[in-house]
Amino acid sequence: MDTSTLSQPSTGASAIESLLKEQRAFFYSGQTLPLSFRKKQLLQLKKALQENEAAIYEALKQDFQKSPFETFVTEIAVLVSEIDFVLKHIDEWAAPKRVASSLLNFPSSDYVYPQPFGLCLIIGAWNYPLHLTIAPAIPAIAAGNCVVLKPSELSPHTSALIKQLTARYFDPRFMTTVEGGVEVSQKLLEQAWDKIFFTGSTRVGKIVMEAAAKHLTPVVLELGGKSPAVVDATANIEMAAKRIVWGKMVNAGQTCVAPDFVLVHEEVKELFLHHLTKYIKEFYGEEPELSPDFPRIVNSRHFERLSKLLERTKGRIVLGGQTDATQLYIAPTVVSGVDWQDALMEEELFGPILPVLTFTDIYEVMHRLQQMPHPLAMYIFTNDKKTEQLLIERVPFGGGCVNDVVVHLANHHLPFGGIGPSGMGNYHGKYGFDAFTHYKAIVKHATWLDVPIRYAPYEGKLSMVKKLVKWIL
Ligand code: NAD
Numbered sequence: 001m002d003t004s005t006l007s008q009p010s011t012g013a014s015a016i017e018s019l020l021k022e023q024r025a026f027f028y029s030g031q032t033l034p035l036s037f038r039k040k041q042l043l044q045l046k047k048a049l050q051e052n053e054a055a056i057y058e059a060l061k062q063d064f065q066k067s068p069f070e071t072f073v074t075e076i077a078v079l080v081s082e083i084d085f086v087l088k089h090i091d092e093w094a095a096p097k098r099v100a101s102s103l104l105n106f107p108s109s110d111y112v113y114p115q116p117f118g119l120c121l122i123i124g125a126w127n128y129p130l131h132l133t134i135a136p137a138i139p140a141i142a143a144g145n146c147v148v149l150k151p152s153e154l155s156p157h158t159s160a161l162i163k164q165l166t167a168r169y170f171d172p173r174f175m176t177t178v179e180g181g182v183e184v185s186q187k188l189l190e191q192a193w194d195k196i197f198f199t200g201s202t203r204v205g206k207i208v209m210e211a212a213a214k215h216l217t218p219v220v221l222e223l224g225g226k227s228p229a230v231v232d233a234t235a236n237i238e239m240a241a242k243r244i245v246w247g248k249m250v251n252a253g254q255t256c257v258a259p260d261f262v263l264v265h266e267e268v269k270e271l272f273l274h275h276l277t278k279y280i281k282e283f284y285g286e287e288p289e290l291s292p293d294f295p296r297i298v299n300s301r302h303f304e305r306l307s308k309l310l311e312r313t314k315g316r317i318v319l320g321g322q323t324d325a326t327q328l329y330i331a332p333t334v335v336s337g338v339d340w341q342d343a344l345m346e347e348e349l350f351g352p353i354l355p356v357l358t359f360t361d362i363y364e365v366m367h368r369l370q371q372m373p374h375p376l377a378m379y380i381f382t383n384d385k386k387t388e389q390l391l392i393e394r395v396p397f398g399g400g401c402v403n404d405v406v407v408h409l410a411n412h413h414l415p416f417g418g419i420g421p422s423g424m425g426n427y428h429g430k431y432g433f434d435a436f437t438h439y440k441a442i443v444k445h446a447t448w449l450d451v452p453i454r455y456a457p458y459e460g461k462l463s464m465v466k467k468l469v470k471w472i473l
Pocket of ligand 1: 154204
């Protein structure tokens with residue numbers, strides 16, 4: 001597709017309105033419907049990612065000193081593998097499906113037609129700035145929609161790169177990027193979209209839903225929360241500590257599904273703390289500020305927020321605690337002796353600080369977690385099936401793992417999404433396709449027979465209809 005002659009959007013209100021007009025005209029032209037078109041666009045997206053690997057590493061490094069290893073695994077590889085998975089299944093997912101007919105409509109053949117919504121706005125967060133903006137675009141494209149991306153302004157290098165890449169690889173009437181901060185986001189949200197997919201904080205999620213409600217636009221909200229990790233006395237304590245350190249410290253704790261805090265059984269607390277500190281040192285060295293694998297905090301606002309929380313905690317800093325404003329560096333930090341009233345338990349931490357609380361009764365843990373705002377994830381470290389079942393079944397949370405953290409994201413067959421304050425709707429794999437698809441119900445009714453009972457006048461038909469309904473339903 002030659003994109004050279006097509007204008008790229010600016011961010012003024014009238015420019016946004018004309019962008020929507022152009023996209024709507026393109027959508028109604030039917031060009032996004034053939035599967036050949038959708039597949040071509042998905043392959044084009046894959047090409048854009050693969051041809052620009054070096055530029056992606058550089059943008060993420062500039063934004064918060066993310067290592068090429070983490071960028072490859074958490075930003076590029078996941079997207080490419082999602083594209084491959086979707087390409088493998090798109091024929092099956094997008095095909096109209098015949099379903100059983102109702103005798104009430106006899107003679108008919110009944111179908112479900114998967115249809116695109118139309119124009120989709122995707123607003124991304126900064127913490128995995130490429131992944132969280134592009135991942136929802138994959139199912140949006142697969143389902144036959146037009147897409148406008150609004151990456152986060154807090155990761156400006158990645159945002160600029162996404163804009164460049166969409167301009168270079170796609171027709172803007174089909175998919176384009178609008179860059180900007182809160183004001184631009186608000187202008188976009190004033191428009192009548194057919195679907196809005198938002199990733200970000202619970203606070204802004206409410207603003208997005210309110211704006212969407214004005215047009216009755218359906219939303220998917222991928223939000224955050226305080227995701228707990230529970231470690232009971234039967235768990236493999238060393239493995240629990242190692243995996244929790246990995247999931248907490250990857251991206252310097254700036255991961256929506258990172259374990260926010262740990263609840264460890266009193267009996268195994270010391271052993272657990274010992275292994276936590278051991279693995280932090282093993283992964284990042286005695287001086288983590290020198291480690292090329294430990295990223296920085298995204299900006300000074302978040303740095304200040306985290307530093308203040310550290311100053312206010314009444315817990316004991318077991319490891320870390322060092323901060324450096326000039327580098328936006330906060331050391332991997334473990335704080336023990338934390339209680340539920342502590343400053344560190346007030347809000348989602350979203351940084352490399354791990355508060356450790358203790359418990360003795362798993363039922364108390366369950367009751368406590370039931371009272372908390374429902375988190376995006378929960379992690380249960382145990383070898384006791386009853387504990388596992390109790391927490392999975394009775395504590396509300398988006399999704400999670402038993403004896404691991406974060407990795408539930410990596411399975412295309414699992415839905416990813418929150419519940420209540422951590423979000424609504426799911427994506428990944430088929431769940432993503434469903435999020436961007438309207439399932440249209442169609443009855444194709446034959447004309448060779450026209451059962452007269454449904455037509456007025458109804459006199460004398462009630463008893464017959466009662467018998468029919470009883471027989472058919
Ligand atoms: P954020 O809510 O501040 O910003 C997200 C997006 O919303 C940005 O593109 C921003 O420009 C826009 N925005 C900000 N204020 C706005 C306003 N008043 N009106 C309209 N738009 C506005 O979130 P963030 O700081 O980028 O990300 C951190 C949060 O996102 C954390 O809570 C984290 O848990 C959550 N998160 C969730 C997921 C998930 O998949 N569930 C993934 C990553 C991050």
